[in-house]
Amino acid sequence: MERKEIESLFARAREIRALVVGDLMLDEYLWGRAERISPEAPVQVVDITREDMRLGGAGNVINNLVALGCRVGVCSVIGGDDNGTILRHAFSGKGVDVSGLFEDLERTTSKKTRVLAANQQIVRIDRESREPLGAEFESCVLAHLQANVKNYDVVLVSDYLKGVLTHRVLANLIECGRRAGVPVVVDPKGNDYAKYRGATILTPNRKEAEIASRTPIHDDESLIGAGTALLRDLALDGLLVTRSEQGMSLFLKDGGIDHIPTVAREVFDVTGAGDTVLAVLGLALACRLGFGEASRLANVAAGIAVGKVGTSTVSPAEIINEVSHGHRDSDTKIKNLDVLAGIIDEEKRKGRRVVFTNGCFDLLHAGHVKYLQKARALGDLLILGLNSDASVRRLKGERRPLIGEGERAHILAALDCIDYVVIFDEDTPLRLIETLKPLVLVKGGDYTPEGVVGKDVVESYGGRVELVEFVDGKSTTNIIEKILQTYGES
Numbered sequence: 280m281e282r283k284e285i286e287s288l289f290a291r292a293r294e295i296r297a298l299v300v301g302d303l304m305l306d307e308y309l310w311g312r313a314e315r316i317s318p319e320a321p322v323q324v325v326d327i328t329r330e331d332m333r334l335g336g337a338g339n340v341i342n343n344l345v346a347l348g349c350r351v352g353v354c355s356v357i358g359g360d361d362n363g364t365i366l367r368h369a370f371s372g373k374g375v376d377v378s379g380l381f382e383d384l385e386r387t388t389s390k391k392t393r394v395l396a397a398n399q400q401i402v403r404i405d406r407e408s409r410e411p412l413g414a415e416f417e418s419c420v421l422a423h424l425q426a427n428v429k430n431y432d433v434v435l436v437s438d439y440l441k442g443v444l445t446h447r448v449l450a451n452l453i454e455c456g457r458r459a460g461v462p463v464v465v466d467p468k469g470n471d472y473a474k475y476r477g478a479t480i481l482t483p484n485r486k487e488a489e490i491a492s493r494t495p496i497h498d499d500e501s502l503i504g505a506g507t508a509l510l511r512d513l514a515l516d517g518l519l520v521t522r523s524e525q526g527m528s529l530f531l532k533d534g535g536i537d538h539i540p541t542v543a544r545e546v547f548d549v550t551g552a553g554d555t556v557l558a559v560l561g562l563a564l565a566c567r568l569g570f571g572e573a574s575r576l577a578n579v580a581a582g583i584a585v586g587k588v589g590t591s592t593v594s595p596a597e598i599i600n601e602v603s604h605g606h607r608d609s610d611t612k613i614k615n616l617d618v619l620a621g622i623i624d625e626e627k628r629k630g631r632r633v634v635f636t637n638g639c640f641d642l643l644h645a646g647h648v649k650y651l652q653k654a655r656a657l658g659d660l661l662i663l664g665l666n667s668d669a670s671v672r673r674l675k676g677e678r679r680p681l682i683g684e685g686e687r688a689h690i691l692a693a694l695d696c697i698d699y700v701v702i703f704d705e706d707t708p709l710r711l712i713e714t715l716k717p718l719v720l721v722k723g724g725d726y727t728p729e730g731v732v733g734k735d736v737v738e739s740y741g742g743r744v745e746l747v748e749f750v751d752g753k754s755t756t757n758i759i760e761k762i763l764q765t766y767g768e769s
Contacts, residue, residue: 293350297558325396343559480519632719684702712732719742
């Protein structure tokens with residue numbers, strides 16, 4: 280995926296409703312120095328210098344979804360204790376819908392305390408309940424799911440084997456999702472994967488897939504055997520096996536297999552990386568991306584997550600920057616209209632004067648550059664509406680353009696005088712002008728003001744049209760004719 284497509288996906292994230300179902304917990308981190316041994320026993324003494332409390336388990340999935348911009352609901356059961364209260368307040372503070380969060384006075388809310396020194400874990404202390412939900416709270420969860428799954432765009436299941444996701448809850452949840460056409464994406468645990476049968480896609484790691492399939496995985500052949508068997512036996516649409524430094528492997532019910540290489544640069548901590556994969560994969564599927572593109576995006580996010588210590592979130596900006604790392608300068612300027620509209624609104628609030636022009640710009644030449652420089656001088660930033668290949672063919676014939684829209688966009692975006700490039704498929708840029716509302720609309724001197732598309736729109740809110748003369752003798756047609764005259768007979 281290109282940067283502009285991913286930006287559009289995250290722009291749509293604000294409209295996505297995601298329901299997270301699973302085991303909630305708190306992750307407490309105690310940071311300190313270990314410079315001496317206790318006189319009471321042969322153990323290290325850790326002098327605590329910093330404390331940090333984070334949402335863990337399914338809570339970390341929620342954290343990631345909120346960071347990605349989604350509207351999130353939670354369905355789970357917590358204990359009637361202080362840690363349960365902390366969780367509920369944390370979710371409410373993030374705008375999470377907690378109507379599906381039930382309190383069982385007999386349960387202990389999960390809390391994992393990790394003691395770290397020199398970025399190394401010394402010990403972990405767990406306080407939690409692991410027994411399955413009783414009939415009363417199982418019925419509460421089921422009633423909430425049956426009434427609400429249809430109102431979401433995706434359901435994310437985060438199973439940490441703490442008792443919330445009983446066989447009955449999972450079976451009903453998956454059935455509700457299938458019936459409503461809502462993807463159910465599962466991060467599984469344990470050795471009994473039959474309870475996930477019929478889910479949309481599962482995201483086990485290599486070890487979990489090995490245990491669930493009862494197949495030792497030691498090479499690609501055994502991986503394919505295990506993945507194919509799980510996909511078939513569980514009636515899944517997809518299976519995404521995360522393989523640490525070896526990346527991910529995607530199995531599809533049509534027989535397709537895609538091995539995705541890792542993008543992690545340096546691994547500090549894999550804690551919570553699976554939660555990040557689940558969140559990004561779920562968001563991408565909710566935005567109607569295919570399994571392949573969704574998995575590759577999740578792979579990028581996982582590579583960022585493992586470069587952080589502890590359960591952490593990954594932001595849209597981090598993912599976008601990572602995807603566009605190879606060609607950042609020009610790629611950052613090419614936007615889809617939905618993303619560009621938000622950027623331009625913010626620029627206007629800062630008082631910046633927006634200039635707009637458009638064209639095909641096939642075979643960029645000095646005349647084009649001079650024209651664009653003059654246009655940029657009329658304001659504070661210049662937006663270029665670029666005709667798509669299909670649009671150019673309709674305007675100039677089937678033999679044009681000579682340069683594809685992607686290449687034309689990157690060449691133009693490399694010019695300092697251009698701030699943003701947006702490709703449009705219509706014959707005229709009217710929709711762009713109506714959406715972006717530039718202060719200055721620029722066209723070539725071969726036009727009359729009355730012939731400029733969008734003139735009435737721009738003038739209706741106080742903008743103006745400017746005509747800029749082209750350099751005489753400089754045109755794509757002239758370049759083509761010269762090439763044919765020089766090389767046509769060779």
